[in-house]
Amino acid sequence: MSVLSKKWKYINEGNVHIVLCVIDTNYVIRLIKEDGNMTKMETIRNSVDFVNLVMIPLLFGKRVYNEEIIQLPIEDVAELSEKLSNIRPKHRQVKSIFSHFAIKAPNLTTISNNCENYCLEIKPKEGFICRHFKRYQKCYYCLKQFLKLQEKQIDGISNYCPLDLFSGEKTRMKRALLNLIQNPQNNFKLFKDGNIIYSEKSKIDFEMLITKLPIFRSINIFLDFIIDILLSDGTSSIILNESDGEINLKTGKCYEDSNLKPNSFLNKLLTLQKLSETFNLDLINKNEDYEYVSKLLNDMKELNMDLSKSDDREKFLGTINPKYLVLISAVAKDCSIMICFSPNSHQSYSSVKIGDKSLSYKLSVTDLEPKSIKSLTKRKNTEKKLIQLYEKMNGKIVINSTAFRNPSQTIRSVAAIDC
Ligand SMILES: [Zn+2]
Known part of the structure; x- marks a missing residue:
């Protein structure tokens, strides 16, 4: 071709x-x-x-x-x-x-070539506190922000916490999205007809951008629209219910309290992410890279498994080698959600009804390629670094005992202790 x-x-x-x-x-x-x-x-x-x-x-x-x-x-x-x-x-x-x-x-950023297309890309990252961080009550994303700041990969700490997005609670999910808008890094982008119109590199007035569209009279309705799609099964039509727009943007805490419905798209993603929790990374053979992919596919073929069938999915998750599950989890923790929508109605897509208007949407996921086994070793090393950084900061900071709970104070603390 x-x-x-x-x-x-x-x-x-x-x-x-x-x-x-x-x-x-x-x-x-x-x-x-x-x-x-x-x-x-x-x-x-x-x-x-x-x-x-x-x-x-x-x-x-x-x-x-x-x-x-x-x-x-x-x-x-x-x-x-x-x-x-x-x-x-x-x-x-x-x-x-x-x-x-x-x-x-x-092309996951468009619904059709014959209409105006918008697509929101969210890289949600890990929506729970992994077992090694339980005693610190901080999630991987929030801790990594401090490491990224120290390594000058970012200019400022984001108040986004994935646990807010995966909470299933509209107020918290709204806070998560607003924090992503404020500090998108590589976790939030908006496309129009396949071109990026909002991202870390092209930050403009997001509210003005959204309210200029003929569909959303306020940013609050846009956020409800995105949240209702994430809480749906990703394929059904939805009638939007506008919720309260008063949000407190800062918390600085990672609350692990998720009320997602079992059939919601976010719950399916979170369930896959949590598959890593039952496996000890010390058992990984560090010399392996991508060899496991063909073994996994062969195992599935031998067992005649078709994961589009619910029984086979259950059997797969219950019986397959836990090493494969941890690698599937690694992909689920790093994928991007693509919510594509068009103000024009398209019969082949599900719709969201907002008042007397209706728009088509398509939910898909990208960055689903297999990860190498080496990426698990990298993750293990990063976890160690994050714990050392956390303990160093909390051990040394005497005056400001709220470090890691108040990001703006901690930015100053990181600079002060030069860790
Ligand atoms: Zn967090």
């Missing part, structure tokens, strides 16, 4: 993929970066099967969309590499060789 014969646009890139939008189509192409070694077809096949056969059915109970492998003409790959060198960020160009295999995936 040739990409160059079509109009295309560079969207963004991570460590492994470059995403290109193919204009006037409903799909994107993910180019695969090669780091000196040619990527084996089997590795790409396993990654695509992991997304299609494991992660999507576990999250949605069915295969709501599919990724597929395509082959690009060799001359296209060379020309794309050259053309992209003028567009890509310089720090990413250390990897400029691409595989002639690529992944064709649905």
Whole structure:
């Protein structure tokens, strides 16, 4: 399949993929970066099967969309590499060789080419307090903010706590979203027709942006709209109920008190995230990388498991090697939720009724590729660092005993103790 014969646009890139939008189509192409070694077809096949056969059915109970492998003409790959060198960020160009295999995936930021499309991307991160942090009553995300500040990866601590978003309680969920709007980092983006119009790098007046749309007369209704979708099963039509708009943005505490309905999308995501809690990371073989993916897929094939069937999902989660579950959990903790909506009504999509208006929405999830076993070792090391940082700060801070409870005070404390 040739990409160059079509109009295309560079969207963004991570460590492994470059995403290109193919204009006037409903799909994107993910180019695969090669780091000196040619990527084996089997590795790409396993990654695509992991997304299609494991992660999507576990999250949605069915295969709501599919990724597929395509082959690009060799001359296209060379020309794309050259053309992209003028567009890509310089720090990413250390990897400029691409595989002639690529992944064709649905464009999750649009509903249809014939209408105005908006898409909110939320990277919610870990929505519970993991067992190693229970005694500190802090979640991984909130603790990591302090490490990121110390390492100058961020300019300021975010008041967003994933436990607020996963609480199922509207006031707390609203607080979570407002804190993400205030300090988006890489956890919050808004797209219009596939282009980013709000993010960490392009912060504008979000309220004005939203209320300019013909659908939302206030930011409060927009937040209710997003929350109702997250609390739904992700595929049903919804009638929106406007809730109270008075929110206290700061708490500085991580409350683990979740009241999510069992069939809600957020509950399904949280359940997958919690799969890591029963496995001891010390039992991991550090020499392994991605070998487990083919073993997992083979085990499923041998047992004839189809995870779009509820019985098979139950059997899978109850009997499969716990090491696989912890790797599925790692993906669920780092994925992004995409809520795409259009003011125009589309019959093939579910709707949200707001007063006498109705709009279509599509809920999907991206970044579902398998993680390497090495990422678990990295996580273990980061946990140790976070605990050391927490204990160092709380041990040294005598005057300000509320450190880690009041982020603004703690920013000063970090600077003062230079830890
Ligand atoms: Zn937290």
